[in-house]
Amino acid sequence: MIIDDHKIISLIKQKQESGLTMLFHKYGAAINGILLRTVKDPQIAEELLQQVFLKVWNKIDKYDSQKSSLFTWMRVVAKNIAIDKIRLKSYSRNLKTESIDVHVNNITGDKTNLSSIDVENLLLELDDKYKVVLIKMYLEGYSQGDISKELDIPIGTIKTRIRKAISILREKLKNEKNLLLNIILFVISTFLVC
Secondary structure (H helix, E strand, C coil): CCCCHHHHHHHHHCCCHHHHHHHHHHHHHHHHHHHHHHHCCHHHHHHHHHHHHHHHHHHHHHCCCCCCCHHHHHHHHHHHHHHHHHHCHHHHHHHHHHHHHHHHCCCCCCCCCHHHHHHHHHHHHCCHHHHHHHHHHHHCCCCHHHHHHHHCCCHHHHHHHHHHHHHHHHHHCCCCHHHHHHHHHHHHHHHHHC
16 A cells, blocks of 8 residues: 555644654655664664654654655655764764774784874864765765765765865875875775774
8 A cells, every 4th residue: 555645744744643653654664774874873773763753743844845755855854863963972982982892802803003093083184074975985885876865965066075085185195105005904994894
């Protein structure tokens, strides 16, 4: 049975829970997938999923069917909530703690390459708009088109940000030839650990 978005919207505007239930059955899995790809933690993704549906419930009057489909609007709401979560200092601390745990519990027992700390600091110096596209492209394996769709940014902007980020890194690395090699090794090792 295909559930009509207009019916769902009408029920939610009337504050009938059946509309929210239908909305969850229709879009819950897709929205959860978007959240999971963004925050990388199933438990946090589920918490954020509840926030998304609560926000849709409370802000349904802000939805404009002339501007986008219901799913597109929900996707933007979900991405914004996920990005807000990622930007929280406590979330960042938890990720850093987990990252340290991975390095400490590394089976190979290799000593951490001290120059990789410089790489992490170098990446931290990049603006978020550049860092996000680099991480998605080189660490998470997204194509430029996938990044464009996921972040809802034109592909030309994605390409420009990647070029600009690489240019910024090259400028910072002008005097550090060995650091470039370490960045490559760091990216590869991070990709393999994940």
